[in-house]
């Protein structure tokens with residue numbers, strides 16, 4: 115029996131206007147790559163220290179409603195000797211957990227992937243919940259080329275996302291449903307739009323088939339954007355308009371909140387795009403962020419794994435969190451990028 119009260123309570127805390135979600139759930143492989151790129155050694159304690167630095171940044175709980183953790187962090191303690199979920203709850207921030215087990219080749223597709231991790235998921239969720247997790251995340255990935263995503267990739271990933279979401283709700287856990295159309299490639303904005311619409315349509319058809327209660331999900335999509343290598347880069351307004359057009363066509367108004375991933379955009383682009391969307395005519399859903407890189411990049415580069423850099427690195431994090439909080443309300447201005455910010459510590 116689904117515990118509606120638990121789901122209601124979690125979703126209401128995740129949808130406070132002007133707050134977003136921090137994705138700090140990079141797998142060990144991914145965070146190791148990101149650390150190595152800026153010269154930080156990826157030890158278990160460095161990962162712990164880094165994530166503690168993020169969540170203790172000034173005014174963290176003013177801008178962040180929830181944090182997606184990787185399993186390793188869920189089981190770690192902060193330097194205060196309390197678990198990460200407990201530390202977050204003490205600040206009024208909800209702990210979440212990445213529950214998918216990454217990508218594997220989807221047989222008979224065109225070199226595409228399917229996300230694995232459904233086996234044993236109810237048992238794992240029960241354990242994560244006992245450790246404090248209130249919401250979960252599952253990411254499906256779609257590549258754009260002339261021939262992809264194929265209908266087999268679209269349908270199979272949608273089915274798996276819906277099965278995951280249904281299992282989460284049955285356990286009283288709010289599912290973040292994350293279909294990511296990758297930014298990699300030289301495709302145009304129009305091609306991304308053409309692909310994103312059927313991807314989202316298939317996801318919502320599958321959620322409907324599996325009786326997922328749309329009132330208690332967070333949709334975490336990619337934006338409709340030109341490919342990284344596309345010679346004609348779409349403008350901020352073009353991205354905002356195309357993204358909202360596709361979301362309006364495919365995402366029922368029952369969905370309370372859409373929290374975008376940043377997907378390889380620069381920090382500034384991710385903020386500007388979110389802001390432009392929130393400046394469009396009244397939208398049926400809360401539109402906010404669930405960024406990893408666009409919130410963390412400057413902070414990680416500044417930290418360099420050294421305690422003497424913590425205060426400056428935290429300031430860099432809080433600045434991005436604050437600007438994205440403004441963008442989630444359509445109140446960001448590009449000129450703010452250059453301004454010194456004052457933060458209560």
Ligand code: 13P
Nearest residue numbers: 137375376377405406407
């Ligand atoms: P990015 O914002 O870096 O794309 O990460 C979001 C995320 O959670 C990826 O699954």
